[in-house]
Amino acid sequence: MKYHGVTLHRKLENNIGLLIFGILFISSIGGLVQVLPSIFQESLKTATENSHLYSAVELTGRDVYIREGCHVCHSQQIRPLLAEVERYGPYSRADEFVYDRPFMWGSKRTGPDLHRIGGKYSDDWHRVHLIDPRSVINNSIMPAYPWLAEWEATDLGDIQKKMSVLRILGHPYTDEEIAAAPEEIAGLSQLDALIIYLQVLGTGLAEEYR
């Protein structure tokens, strides 16, 4: 009896099926209690007046942002701390991200947060900065992206298909919006699309929360 716990464990370590089941059972408890309820929490996925549905061009710009890995160095998440709100703007709210697939919060600020970058600088500033960052900020360590000005926004994949897939996931695009999408992005460079995306970032927040 002295080694009761050990005897119990002997059963597990003598039976591979039991061991596999034990590991699966023990390791899934945390996920079931903590992660699963979050997945069913409506407030984390229900659109409100703060939620902004990306247009065809903005979505294309967002995919440029993703492809170039901007999220590696720039967060999109303003914490409710005095200094952070002063520096970047009103803190981020969960309902602002319901149309973000995947999320772009990031984990490292090698560069500044971009959640409320929209409207802070002019389109021209962004254009110059993205093509040659060091011409605007002399000690910037951001890579230069001159080629984005030459690449067509239409080269980034079938926009209609993207919007249809997102509609399956619950983004309320209308048939008209999807039909008009190719025309909207036609003629734009990827740089244009990226700037349009950056300019809309964080601007969806309703007036009362500002």
Place this chain on the structure above:
Amino acid sequence: MGNLLLFVVLHTPGVVFRQIAEGNTRIIGSVQKLTFLLILLPPVFSFIGSTLFGWRLGAADPLYFDSTARVIISFFYADALILGYISTALIARWMSKTYGGGKVPTASLFAFFTVVLAPICIASAAHIFPHIFFNVLVLIPTIIWSMTLLYRGLPVVMNIPPERGMLMSSSLVGWLLVAFVSLLGLSAALWTYGIGPSIGV
């Protein structure tokens, strides 16, 4: 006497280690007296530095604190060092059985760690100019110095083979790393609670 001993500690630590190992109470006593001087150096230097130059974290303007904050910071710093010093010696005593160290008097262990930490305490003069990167640069060679003293001195003082000394020293290095990172974490937590530099949280 004290000054001469400090010179001996820094210049020929091997002699001091052997004296400690042989249980030379006079030397052990003198070294222990030296401890009080050495352990107060970093907080004092830090106080002077933050008064004269402010914390320079590499950004344009230095961070200045009012005198209350400076006293509190130095006070916590001294506390943390004393706590770290005592706990390291006690942990070494606790570990000694595992590594075959037998019964080494606690006084000898305290004396030993004074010798090991002496270079770091003296190099804390760099705090007088509290530019953090400058301090990091000074810290690197002194850490190497102190670690060498630890690895070479421990087997002598504990009277154990060098291999066991290496194992025990590595365990102590693990502990010291943890102690150091605790200091960082504690500082960050204190800043968050409004002690130290003013941050907007």
Place this chain on the structure above:
Amino acid sequence: MISDGREIYHDGVVKRLIQFSIIWAVVGMVVGVWLAAQLIWPGLDFGQFWLTFGRIRPLHTNGIIFGFGVSALMATAFYSVQRTSNVPLFMPRLAWICCYGWQVLVLLGGISLLAGWTSTKEYAELEWPFDIVITILWVCFAVVFFGTIATRRIRSIYVSNWFYGALIIVIAMLHIVNNLALPVSINKSYSLFPGAQDAIVQWWYGHNAVGFLLTGGFLGMLYYFLPKQSGQPIWSYRLSVISFWAFTYTYIWAGPHHLHYNSIPEWVQSLAMVMSLILLAPSWATMINGIMTVSKAWRKLSVDPALKFIVLALAFYGLATFEGPMMAIRSVNIVSHFTDWTIGHVHSGALGWNAMITYGTFYYMVPHMMGRELYSVRLANIHFWLALAGTMLYILAMWGAGVSQGLLWLSIDDIGELSYSFNDVMAAMVPYYALRLVAGLIFLAGTVLMAYNLFRTMYGRHTVAVSPPLIIDELQGTVYKEEPREPSSGNAQEVPA
């Protein structure tokens, strides 16, 4: 049963996996050093879109974790599971498919990252076609591993296999759930989870990829190779039982501490913080078990460079598993989040723990499998000091950088205005980034030395064969080899010594 010692265990696949692992280590670290240099000289992308920081940073993390780490884990799992089960690998052909399939996956996956195919989720950046291939290969890995255990001739399943088993099972679960997405095209998909939920799922994955792959998997390595190398049984069997289950249960809750003060429910954050703090107990229980085991093997230390790496790995494991829970405390996290402190913490684990224990294991395995002496013990000793110096410098640099960043970003003056612009803080980082580059170069140099040393051991002509692999000996002394005995002490389960 044992007629020809060389035939009984399938070590060819192990050897090949070790070679790949070493190659990925060098490649991954070269990319890491390059990234470090880009943070000082941004022009180092040479105006090439596929060399920009945002694209090669995932290449570094994936190359190290999946190339170096998983190859090493597969190699050691295949090596140890045969010996602790006293049978050859189950379906050895499948093991070879696993080996080569995985290398092709890492290679093509790496190229796809350079091409900008990314799901953006950290450590799960590869797009959906690769995710499917990973799943298939992972199932193969599981079949070989659990199949070998199922056909074992030793009644008891040894500790190291619990950890490898947890690695395989939990990573499978995390990988599948976190990568659920609707594909648009071959290189693009949209996550099934929106915004905040996506974040919670991702860090449930991200943190436990660290937990069960980089911690748990490598603990499996520790539990087999430490007793083998030191010739000592694990100090406490019961401690390993308790710490294993506590570890498996607790780790999974800690993920959302990556999202403190982010837009997720507060109870999720608080729960993650509490569980992170509890996690210290099983983590350190394992460390104590390791330290106590190795403390009895001091006589071997002067002749065996491999053991030194393990000793040091345990020290850094202790540091990283303490620092993690500490940084999960919300009031500490306010300062440390989004800064280089996080990068430093990751590397105290990745360099100090994962790389060191793998190096120690390789220095043991390669001579044993080849039946030759290590090409140069002296080079291995030099490598040891380079690894130690590189790791220490790296951690110091990132502590300095991270704490400064956190403090400067949050600093406000008397009237409550920000003291520093973002640019001021960025300028302050330059010396630390330079120091980090030096640290990375030192660590890389050590790894290159090891690669040379081990490849010379494998292929060198001037080495003298000392003895064939001691396979028959390895089967002796197993407690449960003949008749399972009830444990009479805490050290019930000994590794086949």
